Amino acid sequence: MEEFVIQTENLTKDYSSWFRKTPNPALKDLTIAIPKGCIFGFLGPNGAGKTTTIKILMGLIRPTGGTASVLGKPYDDVEIKNRIGFLPDSPAFTPSLSAQEFLDVCARLLKIPGNVRKQRVAEVLEIVRMSPHTKSKIGTFSRGMLQRIGIAQAILNRPDLLILDEPLLGLDPYGRQEFKEIILGQKHDFRASVFFSSHILSDVEEICDSISILNKGRLLCAGPISRLLAGGGNGLTVEIHNCDEAVKELMTSADNVKKTGASDWELSFAQKTPELAAKLDALGAHGGETVKVRQTNDDLETFFFRKIEEDNAIKS
Secondary structure, X not given: OOOEEEEEXXXXXXXXXXXXXXXXXXXXXXXXXXXXXXXXXXXXXXXXXXXXXXXXXXXXXXXXXEEEEEOOXXXXXXXXXXXXXXXXXXOOXXXXXXXXXXXXXXXXXOOOOHHXXXXXXXXXXXXXXXXXXXXXXXXXXXXHHHXXXXXXXXXXXXXXXXXEEOOOOOOOHHHHHHHHHHHHXXXXXXXXXXXXXXXXXXXXXXXXXXXXXXXXXXXEEEEEHHHHHOOOOOEEEEEEEOOHHHHHHHHOOOOEEEEEXXXXXXEEEOOOOHHHHHHHHHHHHHOOEEEEEEEEOOOHHHHHHHHHHHHHHHHO
């Protein structure tokens, strides 16, 4: 039987106030199940309900309806908190503390034994590439450095589950690459499961096993990335042999052209059209040969925008 680190069923959150006649639904009937050992990308535009969901999972707010479990326990069970590493979307730090002092305080709160506390703090500072700034005051750190310290405290207790809200925020390309290495390391070295939200879809596609997409509080889709993207594209990649004249004609409509051999070409087209089909059918007249034609799958960014636009069109 498959083990899940996060499960929700019909999870709902309405916000209401004395001046609002009807509740404002931030989350509507969210049902997801995240397998143990998975790196899961939680996606959606601003206001989709991602942070609301994360706050519920961490026990910071209560849902209006539905159920949620984390690590096999109710979401608000205090016993699971030491098994979770958490990074909120806007972490707060004490500027007068050094990186080492801040993480030492976090380690004490996590009840990490004194005989391993110093070593563990040094270890996570090394993992997030902040060892040179061990004694530096947090108040002097850049936004990207603060994000690294936030990630360091999240992995301090070697958690079974990492829940990270926009962990890539403020990181430059080098920092993003290092973050991906950290997350993959947590999965492979410590068998941690990872649940994180992000707007940087190329990074999500690179490291995540599965994703879900929310829009306006509702779940649009969820599942393994490979399954969601398979067969979803509307483009073609064509390999052609011994037909330079036809290639010249096709180049005008190709999005990418690559010469792969003395008489071999690979052309990519974003859209399948009747005109393109007619040109490919005419290759034989030029003495050429179509070696292979394959459909191109969407990348995650294309898939994401298509899902959001389709949903918005239905609701408009």
